[in-house]
Amino acid sequence: MKQVVIIGAGIIGGAIAYEMAKSGWRVTVVDKAPEAGYGSTSNSSAVIRINYSVMETCAMALEGWTYWKDWAGYVDLPADRPIAAYKETGTLVIYRGEGQAMQKITEIMDQIGGVYERLPPEGIHHYLPKADLHSYGPAKLMDHPDFGEPNDELVGGAVFFPQAGYVNDPKLAAQNLQWAAEREGVTFRFRTTVEGFEVVNGHVSGVRLANGELLAADVVVNAGGPWSAGLNRMAGVTGDMTITTRPNRQEVAYIPGPVNMDYRHDGVVVADLDSEFYARPDPVGICLGSTDPACDSHEWVDDPDAVDTRFTDQWTTIVMRGAMRLPELHIPGQASGLVALYDTSDDWLPIYDKTSLPGFYMACGTSGNQFKMAPVVGKLMTHLITHTEEGHDHDADPLRFTLEKTGRQINLATYSRKRHINAESSHSVMG
Template identity: 45%
Template sequence: MTQKKYDAIIIGAGIIGNSIAYELALKGYKTLSIDKLGGSGFGSTAGSCAIIRLYYSSPEGVALAREGYYYWLDWPKYLKTIDPAGMAYYKNTGAMVYKSEHNKNLAPVMESLDALGVGYLELTPEEMKQYLPNPDLRSFHPQKRMDDPDFGKPTGKSINGAVYVPESGYVSDPKLSTHNVEIAARNVGSDFMFNTQVVDILKKEGRAAGVALKDGTIIEAPVVVNVAGPHSYIINRMAGVEDKMNIKTRALRVEVAHVPSPAGVDWENTGIITSDSDTGVYTRPEVGNHVLIGSEEPACDPLDYVDPDDYNKNFTDQLKTQAMRVAMRIPDLPIPNKDQGLVDLYDVSDDWYPIYDKSDLPGFYLAIGTSGNQYKNAPPVGSFMSELIQYCESGNDHDKTPLQYRMKYINRTLNIGFFSRNREINQDSSFSVIG
């Protein structure tokens, strides 16, 4: 059973998939987005912490995040629509990133911020106190598990200070933001199919030719884009391209804790984002005057790679471990008896940097391996992926001559080859959600 043909099929209706659909539609492509769940952003995007931050260890990472930042500031104008369900919005909080030997005291980060002209403050431990409620700024590194008898015991008199980046914050509702992009894409001609599972990538004359659905439907298109998040490796296997990629992806199970803020502290409205590599956790303010707490994947914590269709969705000791690590830094943080937060998946690449690329199957493209840190970059990724598709479909060899993408907001060209599937593992990576 064949349905109508499209110019491009996007597998995955998360924030990045919908951004690609929107940008392709703006270029005149008739697109179809397919998702196995019931709506836009229902997958791992819904569980995103939606943090908008500019601190990365590479100039490319900072440049892309800087570009994305302006899209979020300009959100309704960029989408040229108002979603009847409401519009997500960016809330600025500022971010304080802790120095440690683990992150080279943020020297590469500051160098990259300097290269992009991003303003920041270097803070001494004493200066950090104004941003935190009654903090303990001793060092607890290296991180430990709760069953370690030395868990929570300081190992040094003081951490090394921090870098504060005022242009940082988060988006109010990641799922709503994805719906916003869906509405914008529909307004320029995109179609969407939900509760629909892709079971095969069709091939004809040595290139992608569409998809087969679980109900037997065949949908033809000369361009297929894999934006399937934690399921991306499964789609790559359908296309027969995984074995030819030097960098691969896997689904990683993660837990995020929500803990009440200390008594008398309005953390929801006055709190900041923190990235504490000394204790191995990051935080941001959360609705309900809570502190959202995620892991920076310290070496002592096992990484839980899973089948994205069959994994433990219950909380484990990991949730409390993360909360207790923040309580080392903020002793007044209340740790409730009842666990609260979420369990979700990251689509993790071998070096925790994304793959934005063509593949060895002509017509089949990759926007995968987002590793829990690419939500913020979705709008510019949509823009340059649409250009990459045009570039390759016009006969250019992106592997030999990578696309040089001129950014919309900042005066900089980004070498999209940096995100190649065939790159060597980036040893400058944090090998964590930090990227």
């Protein structure tokens, strides 16, 4: 039985561990944190949606939605174990202008079997009572003289996708995968720091730990989230990568919802591509984040362990953009929410691939939008690793992967480390 060491016990690493163990691999997961899902996974907004800008990602998201709909069945844990809950609300995507981008996405939905409903501007009020229907785009920074000033025209309309919602506890979802993987024989080692890699005859052979121990491995998978770029440099595998990844600092607001509605129970997931924010229900009321408009600069972080967790004007900007659309939003006097990191790639699409070091694989660059894909990524990476280790040249002849639930086949070259920047991507958390 071949041994695989997976670095990272977040939602992606846990799913890969679970699926590889079910396929007959002996799996060890190492993570520097004290628990599964303790890093960027626990800070995820955990939105489940099927609308993306790239065909393959839409297909994977629709497939992923089927697993979240029956999460308890997927992890198959004893009744006394707590299970993360998926709350289906649907996603309302608001757009400005004539909605050409949404036309492309709805055409993809028609091809893959995704469900949607087009709405005129006034249809937004069905989901967001008293929403301001004026267009505010393109987005501006707070120091712009026209910040918060509406345009003369209304938004173009919206598209509602019912196959969407959010997971109530992303960290618990990662722990669910840990428990399911342990049932399959996986070993998890926490508070364990990787210091290097052993290579024998040009193939990875082990993982060196900070305590001096060497974990033998036929395969190593880098699922380190914001720490993945450092691990790739440590392994010396960045030389042939045309797509790179970097930790990207983000702020998210958790505040009371609009005073005119019970957003905790009646709200939907919103992606406002005019005011440039996203929202989802939360026990506090509403969770607000940025859709990364062009005017916003990105804050890249060299050391993920040294990120500044204090709130800045980014928090205020996000909340004020939300208040443009939701004028009855209750804005507290003190910032609350979280500061966390995306593992962002150059085109905001993930890298699921082999590397220039035989036996070393990466599942990284998840860019804040791959939480919903986790069960599919586990199966995809198992397929990729198994066939590559059996001798298939994935670089020369990219593998294809058939999605089990929907039957659609996707080309894994889409997620290659050696791809060109994908022009179809939104280059944002919206993928």
